[in-house]
Structure formats: structure tokens, C-alpha cells
Amino acid sequence: HAMIRKKAEMELEPWIEESKRSLIASFANGIANYKGAVHAAITQPWSNGQVEAQITKLKLVKRQMYGRAKLDLLQARLIGAP
Structure with missing residues (x-):
């Protein structure tokens, strides 16, 4: 480290x-x-940490909602209500 x-x-x-x-x-x-x-x-000064964090967050929310919601509710939880 x-x-x-x-x-x-x-x-x-x-x-x-x-x-x-x-x-x-x-x-x-x-x-x-x-x-x-x-x-x-x-x-190197570059890192993909922010991208990996967003992917992890998306997967977590998707797993929590498995079988209970469609794409519109997933979008509302990740981005915010339109």
C-alpha cells in the first residue's frame, strides 16, 4: 500500500x-x-476507481431489487425520480 x-x-x-x-x-x-x-x-496518474465504484453501486442496487422492480424503478433509485 x-x-x-x-x-x-x-x-x-x-x-x-x-x-x-x-x-x-x-x-x-x-x-x-x-x-x-x-x-x-x-x-501512471490515471485510475478507474470512480468507474468501478459506480458499477459496484449499480450491481448492489440491482441485486437488492431483484425480482421486485422493472427498469423504471431501477432508474429512479440510481439517478433520481424524473
């Missing part, structure tokens, strides 16, 4: 090697497999 917050991409490789010898070895192997994407996530 600190590595991402500080944008310290130079710490990624040593962290992977150290983590491969610990209890989180399978997680570290997954990070090593996607090292390019993880490096980009640390160094």
Missing part, C-alpha cells in the same frame, strides 16, 4: 522477491506474472 501511495516503483522488484519466500508467495507470484500492469498502476 505504501509503495503505491509513494509511487515507489523501484521497491516493486525487491518486494516481489522477498514476498516469494513468505506466507503470501502465491500472491507475489500473481504480481510477478502481471508485473507490467502493476508497474503501470504504480507510475
Whole structure:
């Protein structure tokens, strides 16, 4: 978490090697497999967090209303009454 917050991409490789010898070895192997994407996530200023949050909210409301409402009520709950 600190590595991402500080944008310290130079710490990624040593962290992977150290983590491969610990209890989180399978997680570290997954990070090593996607090292390019993880490096980009640390160094790039862009994030899709807002998009993911909106999708999660939509799915939550949709699950809560499953079988009880049609599209018009779902739209009213997400966007507001027209």
C-alpha cells in the first residue's frame, strides 16, 4: 500500500522477491506474472476507481431489487425520480 501511495516503483522488484519466500508467495507470484500492469498502476496518474465504484453501486442496487422492480424503478433509485 505504501509503495503505491509513494509511487515507489523501484521497491516493486525487491518486494516481489522477498514476498516469494513468505506466507503470501502465491500472491507475489500473481504480481510477478502481471508485473507490467502493476508497474503501470504504480507510475501512471490515471485510475478507474470512480468507474468501478459506480458499477459496484449499480450491481448492489440491482441485486437488492431483484425480482421486485422493472427498469423504471431501477432508474429512479440510481439517478433520481424524473
